[in-house]
Amino acid sequence: MTKDTSSRVYDAIVIGAGHNGLTAASYLARAGMSVLVLERRDIVGGCCVTEEIAPGCRASTTSYIASMLRPEVIRDLRLAEHGLRMVPCDPALQVPFPDGQLVSWWADRERVVAELRKISVKDAETFVRIDDQLKKLARYLQPFFLEPPPEVDTGSLSGWSDLLRVGKRFRGISSGEISQLVSFLTGSLGEFLDRNYESEKVKTLFLANNVYGKHGGPYQPGTALGLLFHLLSGGEHELQGFYGHVMGGMGAITSSMAAAARGFGAEIRTNASVAQIDSRNGVARAVILEDGTEIRARLVLSNADPKRTFLKMVAEKELPGEFLHAVRGIKMDGPCAKVNMVLAEEPRFTGTPAHYDPQQRSLFTLVPSLEFAERCYDVAKFGEIPDQLWVDCVIGSNADPSLAGPGRHVMTCFVQYVPYKLRQGTWDDNRELLGDRVVRKIAEYAPNVPAAIVARQILTPLDLERTYGLTEGNIFHGDLTLEQLFFNRPVAGWSRYRTPIRGLYLCGAGAHPGGGVTGAPGHNAAQQVLRDWKKGKFREVAA
Ligand SMILES: Cc1cc2nc3c(=O)[nH]c(=O)nc-3n(C[C@H](O)[C@H](O)[C@H](O)COP(=O)(O)OP(=O)(O)OC[C@H]3O[C@@H](n4cnc5c(N)ncnc54)[C@H](O)[C@@H]3O)c2cc1C
Numbered sequence: 070m071t072k073d074t075s076s077r078v079y080d081a082i083v084i085g086a087g088h089n090g091l092t093a094a095s096y097l098a099r100a101g102m103s104v105l106v107l108e109r110r111d112i113v114g115g116c117c118v119t120e121e122i123a124p125g126c127r128a129s130t131t132s133y134i135a136s137m138l139r140p141e142v143i144r145d146l147r148l149a150e151h152g153l154r155m156v157p158c159d160p161a162l163q164v165p166f167p168d169g170q171l172v173s174w175w176a177d178r179e180r181v182v183a184e185l186r187k188i189s190v191k192d193a194e195t196f197v198r199i200d201d202q203l204k205k206l207a208r209y210l211q212p213f214f215l216e217p218p219p220e221v222d223t224g225s226l227s228g229w230s231d232l233l234r235v236g237k238r239f240r241g242i243s244s245g246e247i248s249q250l251v252s253f254l255t256g257s258l259g260e261f262l263d264r265n266y267e268s269e270k271v272k273t274l275f276l277a278n279n280v281y282g283k284h285g286g287p288y289q290p291g292t293a294l295g296l297l298f299h300l301l302s303g304g305e306h307e308l309q310g311f312y313g314h315v316m317g318g319m320g321a322i323t324s325s326m327a328a329a330a331r332g333f334g335a336e337i338r339t340n341a342s343v344a345q346i347d348s349r350n351g352v353a354r355a356v357i358l359e360d361g362t363e364i365r366a367r368l369v370l371s372n373a374d375p376k377r378t379f380l381k382m383v384a385e386k387e388l389p390g391e392f393l394h395a396v397r398g399i400k401m402d403g404p405c406a407k408v409n410m411v412l413a414e415e416p417r418f419t420g421t422p423a424h425y426d427p428q429q430r431s432l433f434t435l436v437p438s439l440e441f442a443e444r445c446y447d448v449a450k451f452g453e454i455p456d457q458l459w460v461d462c463v464i465g466s467n468a469d470p471s472l473a474g475p476g477r478h479v480m481t482c483f484v485q486y487v488p489y490k491l492r493q494g495t496w497d498d499n500r501e502l503l504g505d506r507v508v509r510k511i512a513e514y515a516p517n518v519p520a521a522i523v524a525r526q527i528l529t530p531l532d533l534e535r536t537y538g539l540t541e542g543n544i545f546h547g548d549l550t551l552e553q554l555f556f557n558r559p560v561a562g563w564s565r566y567r568t569p570i571r572g573l574y575l576c577g578a579g580a581h582p583g584g585g586v587t588g589a590p591g592h593n594a595a596q597q598v599l600r601d602w603k604k605g606k607f608r609e610v611a612a
């Protein structure tokens with residue numbers, strides 16, 4: 070083992086330069102701590118990156134829309150000064166239907182109502198009523214995003230004061246709203262939509278926006294929660310239900326975060342994969358890189374997912390059996406893929422009005438109905454690649470032409486519902502099959518696409534694991550189901566960023582409040598570390 074040449078002891082090491090690792094590093098460095106970020110890849114950003122997929126053509130290879138990035142993080146890290154620019158997606162969502170109709174979900178509510186009225190007057194009226202209700206309920210949940218979940222321990226004073234804090238957040242809530250909240254937390258999206266809307270197309274619009282990355286078809290209990298999740302505010306101006314195109318692709322978020330972290334004094338090293346966290350006797354003291362270099366720190370934050378952190382980097386004997394059992398049980402397992410393309414001409418989706426400008430021609434979600442989605446999940450859950458896929462297409466170069474070279478267009482295609490574990494064969498054998506099925510589906514709606522493909526990059530769940538370090542390809546570091554949220558995230562009893570190893574914290578999407586490009590877990594973990602740091606808990610460690 071080689072010691073780090075400087076033999077320096079950092080106050081904190083952050084494992085991983087995903088957007089949450091960079092957020093945490095920035096807050097810690099801003100508070101005066103010496104911070105080193107170690108990233109295994111040759112670029113920062115984790116699943117929030119812009120990468121070249123063909124000469125001169127760049128794409129948001131993994132995440133592709135910024136919807137819930139916390140306004141507080143944008144402001145505190147001064148991301149706009151470091152080059153971050155987002156423009157609202159308008160429409161925020163667009164679904165072309167097999168009969169040739171294109172339905173757009175505009176940023177302006179009156180415009181949405183007018184669009185829905187073309188399909189069903191009754192549904193347009195219902196939408197106004199339900200939208201108000203949902204926005205109000207989402208506001209109750211909003212504050213929990215940027216604070217640790219309560220400690221559910223009525224035997225301690227802090228437990229009681231935490232419960233009081235939670236209670237205060239719901240001051241003024243009516244009994245009707247409590248029951249609505251419970252049904253959104255536990256009910257299924259499909260049943261909610263069937264109960265309230267009459268038109269399949271209107272239901273499909275809601276579907277197209279609300280179960281991404283989830284394990285489970287729209288009729289699975291707990292899927293209604295997405296309706297509230299997406300109404301949390303985001304973007305610089307704290308808009309409820311914000312959807313943003315990021316100029317320069319999603320990587321502009323993390324490059325501005327890296328600039329912020331460096332500006333506060335943090336060091337960032339890429340090509341620095343951590344093999345092990347030295348946690349002898351239950352205390353984190355150092356990390357050991359793949360090349361054997363040991364770097365010491367008073368505390369360590371892991372931006373890697375909980376399974377990768379505890380099952381790969383910490384010696385089994387240092388962790389309580391019960392904790393390990395719970396970590397092994399975290400549900401991950403897919404269920405998404407991504408196919409990114411460079412095209413020689415812009416895709417022409419049927420039904421797109423001729424007067425739409427390029428930005429209005431940048432989003433197309435290909436899912437025709439709830440039943441289609443449910444069937445797609447059913448096939449995937451038994452380990453098969455669905456023949457008929459749900460594909461979400463974003464033509465990034467229509468929002469930001471600088472992403473593509475001259476005469477080129479960049480389209481990213483998110484695929485919802487593919488298995489991580491295939492029943493037969495391997496993903497290495499089936500990669501091209503997935504790419505072909507995605508192209509075939511797109512051709513049903515944009516027939517000019519197959520002949521226009523210049524390059525394509527196929528990221529199966531296995532590729533998401535290998536390249537981006539996501540265990541089982543799970544884009545949220547663990548499913549966002551009720552049993553894995555709030556005080557159960559990552560596992561019951563350890564939701565406040567601390568871990569059974571003293572001085573080791575989790576700061577990524579596997580921690581509360583979960584996945585998506587929000588910056589919230591990184592922010593919250595840093596606040597927890599700073600509270601503990603101020604109490605002087607770690608001064609003697611690693612000295
Ligand atoms: C295909 C796809 C599409 C998505 N679409 C969207 C979207 O449109 N909008 C949205 O909001 N969210 C989307 N998401 C989800 C979102 O991108 C993630 O939930 C979020 O980026 C996770 O951020 P993170 O910083 O917690 O973790 P990550 O981004 O996973 O970062 C973890 C970092 O740790 C590094 N690391 C891991 N192990 C080690 C080690 N041993 N040593 C050093 N470094 C290590 C990894 O390389 C990585 O850089 C998508 C994700 C994927 C994969």
